Amino acid sequence: MSPSYIPSVRARRLARSLREFREQAELGVTAAAARLGWSQGKVSHIESARNKPNERDVHLMLNLYGVGSPDREAILSLAREAEERGWWTDYIDVLNGPYVALEDAASEIGNWDPQVIPGLLQTPDYAREIIKAGDLGKASDIERRIRARMVRQTILTREVDPPRLRVVLDAAVLGRPIGGPAVWRDQLRRLQSDAQRPNVTVQLLPQSVGTHCGLEGSLIVLRFAEPADPDVAYAEGFFGVVYMESPQQVEHCRLAFEKICEAALTPESSLELIEAAAKRRGFDHPC
Incomplete structure (x- = not known):
């Protein structure tokens, strides 16, 4: 985990949800990374809450995994809440x-x-x-x-x-x-x-x-x-x-x-x- 980032519980929940949606789409980490045009490490780090995804990245992942309403709105809201600074x-x-x-x-x-x-x-x-x-x-x-x-x-x-x-x-x-x-x-x-x-x-x-x-x-x-x-x-x-x-x-x-x-x-x-x-x-x- 990066020494400059300590994930909140919301950020950990976001990471866990994105991993679950990928698995439901029956995509492995390597396949998802290739489709997104990212490195395999980027996907893995987002899913383990080691890195904080920006809202655009979350949009791209949800598009790839075919996530629609109301789950999509809930995840995007969670992504915005995860941006809040903790003490x-x-x-x-x-x-x-x-x-x-x-x-x-x-x-x-x-x-x-x-x-x-x-x-x-x-x-x-x-x-x-x-x-x-x-x-x-x-x-x-x-x-x-x-x-x-x-x-x-x-x-x-x-x-x-x-x-x-x-x-x-x-x-x-x-x-x-x-x-x-x-x-x-x-x-x-x-x-x-x-x-x-x-x-x-x-x-x-x-x-x-x-x-x-x-x-x-x-x-x-x-x-x-x-x-x-x-x-x-x-x-x-x-x-x-x-x-x-x-x-x-x-x-x-x-x-x-x-x-x-x-x-x-x-x-x-x-x-x-x-x-x-x-x-x-x-x-x-x-x-």
């Missing part, structure tokens, strides 16, 4: 991959993290420590990544269709004061506050739980309100990220996340533990 376009220099666009469009976000508090609930100082720990880049890039993360968090407080966020943390995270006492105090206060938002649920998986479905690492499951947008699962590791989009893979990840939720403490008991962790460290008193 992430202002930070394209420090972001990569489609995750931020997918998250922005999700109606529900399920997040299991055994190591750190997730990005949507981080304070700027806590985020800085996390980013610095894994990024040896320029200080200016780190600060832009922090600003991008803070803008990203606004999806939780937007007026129209904020997503439901379900977070499960390993309770060991509460014993990992990243950034030192002052940074950790503010982060715990932020976590307490966010856990009480109407669209946010935070649960802790107690250390007394032995074998569980989250032992292999962090996991995010994104669900969408539009039936045309399939759910996506996302896992991040030391050597990169993995996106899972096949129905079987996503369903496996969804069930794994639900089992982790079932093994975790209730949101009420989890909030009590977060508050207790802050009190143990004396964070209820001024520095």
